[in-house]
Amino acid sequence: MSKTSRSVPPRAPTLEDVARAAGLSSMTVSRALNTPQLVRPKTVEKVIAAVKATGYIPNALAGGLASRRSKLIAVVVPQINNNMFVDTIQAISDELAVRGYHMLLCVAGYTQQTEAELVAALLSRRPDGIVLTGIHHSTDLKKVILNASVPVVEIWDLTPTPLDMLVGFSHEKVGQATADYLLRKGYRRPGLLWTVDKRAAQRKAGLCDVLARNGITEPVSVDVALPARFTSGREGMARLLEVGDFDVIVCSSDTLAQGAIIEVQSRGLRVPQDVAVIGFGDLDFAAGNQPAITTVSVDRQIIGQRAATLLADRIEGNSANEQIVDIGFHFVERESA
Amino acid sequence: MSKTSRSVPPRAPTLEDVARAAGLSSMTVSRALNTPQLVRPKTVEKVIAAVKATGYIPNALAGGLASRRSKLIAVVVPQINNNMFVDTIQAISDELAVRGYHMLLCVAGYTQQTEAELVAALLSRRPDGIVLTGIHHSTDLKKVILNASVPVVEIWDLTPTPLDMLVGFSHEKVGQATADYLLRKGYRRPGLLWTVDKRAAQRKAGLCDVLARNGITEPVSVDVALPARFTSGREGMARLLEVGDFDVIVCSSDTLAQGAIIEVQSRGLRVPQDVAVIGFGDLDFAAGNQPAITTVSVDRQIIGQRAATLLADRIEGNSANEQIVDIGFHFVERESA
DNA sequence: TTGTAGGCGTTATCAA
DNA sequence: TTGATAACGCCTACAA
Numbered sequence: 001m002s003k004t005s006r007s008v009p010p011r012a013p014t015l016e017d018v019a020r021a022a023g024l025s026s027m028t029v030s031r032a033l034n035t036p037q038l039v040r041p042k043t044v045e046k047v048i049a050a051v052k053a054t055g056y057i058p059n060a061l062a063g064g065l066a067s068r069r070s071k072l073i074a075v076v077v078p079q080i081n082n083n084m085f086v087d088t089i090q091a092i093s094d095e096l097a098v099r100g101y102h103m104l105l106c107v108a109g110y111t112q113q114t115e116a117e118l119v120a121a122l123l124s125r126r127p128d129g130i131v132l133t134g135i136h137h138s139t140d141l142k143k144v145i146l147n148a149s150v151p152v153v154e155i156w157d158l159t160p161t162p163l164d165m166l167v168g169f170s171h172e173k174v175g176q177a178t179a180d181y182l183l184r185k186g187y188r189r190p191g192l193l194w195t196v197d198k199r200a201a202q203r204k205a206g207l208c209d210v211l212a213r214n215g216i217t218e219p220v221s222v223d224v225a226l227p228a229r230f231t232s233g234r235e236g237m238a239r240l241l242e243v244g245d246f247d248v249i250v251c252s253s254d255t256l257a258q259g260a261i262i263e264v265q266s267r268g269l270r271v272p273q274d275v276a277v278i279g280f281g282d283l284d285f286a287a288g289n290q291p292a293i294t295t296v297s298v299d300r301q302i303i304g305q306r307a308a309t310l311l312a313d314r315i316e317g318n319s320a321n322e323q324i325v326d327i328g329f330h331f332v333e334r335e336s337a
Numbered sequence: 338m339s340k341t342s343r344s345v346p347p348r349a350p351t352l353e354d355v356a357r358a359a360g361l362s363s364m365t366v367s368r369a370l371n372t373p374q375l376v377r378p379k380t381v382e383k384v385i386a387a388v389k390a391t392g393y394i395p396n397a398l399a400g401g402l403a404s405r406r407s408k409l410i411a412v413v414v415p416q417i418n419n420n421m422f423v424d425t426i427q428a429i430s431d432e433l434a435v436r437g438y439h440m441l442l443c444v445a446g447y448t449q450q451t452e453a454e455l456v457a458a459l460l461s462r463r464p465d466g467i468v469l470t471g472i473h474h475s476t477d478l479k480k481v482i483l484n485a486s487v488p489v490v491e492i493w494d495l496t497p498t499p500l501d502m503l504v505g506f507s508h509e510k511v512g513q514a515t516a517d518y519l520l521r522k523g524y525r526r527p528g529l530l531w532t533v534d535k536r537a538a539q540r541k542a543g544l545c546d547v548l549a550r551n552g553i554t555e556p557v558s559v560d561v562a563l564p565a566r567f568t569s570g571r572e573g574m575a576r577l578l579e580v581g582d583f584d585v586i587v588c589s590s591d592t593l594a595q596g597a598i599i600e601v602q603s604r605g606l607r608v609p610q611d612v613a614v615i616g617f618g619d620l621d622f623a624a625g626n627q628p629a630i631t632t633v634s635v636d637r638q639i640i641g642q643r644a645a646t647l648l649a650d651r652i653e654g655n656s657a658n659e660q661i662v663d664i665g666f667h668f669v670e671r672e673s674a
Numbered sequence: 675t676t677g678t679a680g681g682c683g684t685t686a687t688c689a690a
Numbered sequence: 691t692t693g694a695t696a697a698c699g700c701c702t703a704c705a706a
Binding site for chain 1: 675676677678681682683684
């Protein structure tokens with residue numbers, strides 16, 4: 001109705017508006033905001049005052065379009081609500097924040113098709129870099145990624161031939177180390193309590209490989225659905241106790257191990273005397289559990305931190321010298337096995 | 338050197354390139370991709386073929402700039418590696434994916450200053466909506482948000498005066514319900530094992546309020562750092578056992594409760610006979626723990642799902658009828674108290 | 675140190 | 691049903 005008070009459309013202030021308020025050109029305002037060292041201090045002050053006065057908030061869409069740098073990193077994980085990945089995600093987010101990037105987080109599930117589609121959609125955001133979980137990708141995905149020539153870090157696994165950069169560790173070796181431990185401790189009748197993802201499968205392969213070479217072939221394995229849950233640990237252990245007589249149960253994660261231990265104890269049996277239990281991950285409850293869980297420790301935060309650093313360095317031209325980072329792992333002997 | 342093979346700069350194909358390949362205008366290609374129902378089927382086919390041939394990937398920065406809709410939702414949480422929030426985040430992500438949005442995930446920590454800065458930076462991405470954890474924000478943050486006139490959902494808390502929309506429950510009532518339960522069960526010497534965030538403080542207030550009205554004033558409280566960890570639970574319980582004689586320990590989360598229970602058991606005491614323990618959250622191990630943990634169940638996924646739905650509906654003009662969603666909670670009596 | 679011109683890749687709008 | 695034109699808001703490149 002009235003053309004006085006609300007005649008101004010509620011358009012967000014632009015660089016131009018700030019420039020007008022400051023009596024400068026929009027280019028100078030842009031410089032004052034992004035590269036203040038190239039602008040006279042007094043001018044910078046003027047700009048800052050004008051920004052405050054106008055309530056200006058930069059438009060990163062426009063900025064990214066013009067500069068061809070989005071300051072955006074896309075992160076693809078199989079799941080968020082997974083004790084293994086959350087610490088890595090948090091570390092990525094923290095490190096990226098320090099470097100001035102934002103994190104676009106996507107859940108791919110555990111199928112390749114989904115991941116390929118997701119990444120294609122993600123690329124439309126023109127991220128400056130991408131973090132992919134794992135090293136097994138569909139050929140479509142690989143083609144799209146390489147074609148986009150965007151820096152990529154694969155995490156949580158190891159291969160001599162990554163798409164680009166990589167931060168992880170060898171799951172096969174984890175399995176082997178676990179087998180070595182079992183054999184050294186004299187366990188002969190192992191049972192497996194396992195989730196069905198690719199990395200867990202590699203650990204199983206390494207484990208069974210060494211066991212087989214030592215005369216223990218095809219140990220019984222009970223599979224449980226992802227994500228690994230305490231409940232699945234209990235149920236899986238219950239099934240194992242029905243089908244066989246084991247001296248040790250190897251679990252694909254500490255979460256399962258904790259559930260398994262409770263199940264054993266609830267039957268009046270003792271861990272490790274009646275049946276031992278081994279986990280994976282060294283989650284925060286592993287050391288304090290009763291009995292303390294023997295497990296494989298992996299620095300999940302370092303994975304995220306290094307991944308973010310590698311990407312940011314590459315993007316900013318401080319070309320990373322090492323492209324493949326093996327963060328290793330270490331076996332932690334505690335009470336449960 | 339040679340100007341034949343590599344003379345073409347590796348510029349990503351644009352709408353224009355697709356249009357040329359299809360013998361159409363870029364506008365028609367844009368329509369075929371976004372609103373195919375407005376384009377002749379045969380033309381759409383041509384476009385799809387040309388897209389495939391050129392390897393075209395849309396540029397959402399340009400699209401967002403032109404259309405003023407980024408298809409981006411910013412989510413701000415205090416922490417990611419927190420058992421309480423991950424399920425909510427995952428649910429938001431899942432629901433947003435279905436609706437065609439991407440999630441920008443930011444970690445604010447537990448200080449208001451950080452959150453205000455983060456949101457300002459986030460707004461530069463021109464998100465179509467924002468999810469904020471909690472209802473306590475700095476006045477700066479509120480001003481910026483309202484000024485940007487972007488849809489907001491606050492989650493995990495309840496207030497009659499949200500910034501905009503809200504999905505959560507009353508922490509004070511959770512505390513009251515817990516107190517009611519304690520009193521009904523005849524517990525008279527409660528101790529508290531608590532983290533120091535705002536929402537936990539509200540639960541404590543509700544709890545102490547009811548207790549005080551029943552003659553139990555200022556129960557001893559041991560505070561532990563965030564995030565709530567199994568280890569903190571054990572340590573906190575150890576301190577409690579040193580400073581007093583309690584018949585029940587109320588914990589601000591199941592994670593602490595689980596640690597507390599183990600600590601009690603490791604001393605040869607029994608839960609709940611020697612000391613009872615109550616948790617909060619009904620995390621996945623609560624029901625299967627030995628003893629099963631008496632706790633308050635909150636549907637963490639629903640919070641995320643409803644928040645995402647509210648936002649998407651609002652953005653797409655299907656104006657949400659209810660702006661404040663109280664998802665409630667329910668007390669779950671099990672064995673530990 | 676500051677300013678001008680032009681383009682980044684897409685979509686809204688209007689015309690055909 | 692399709693196309694031409696003009697933004698969208700910023701930054702690169704160059705000039706002054």
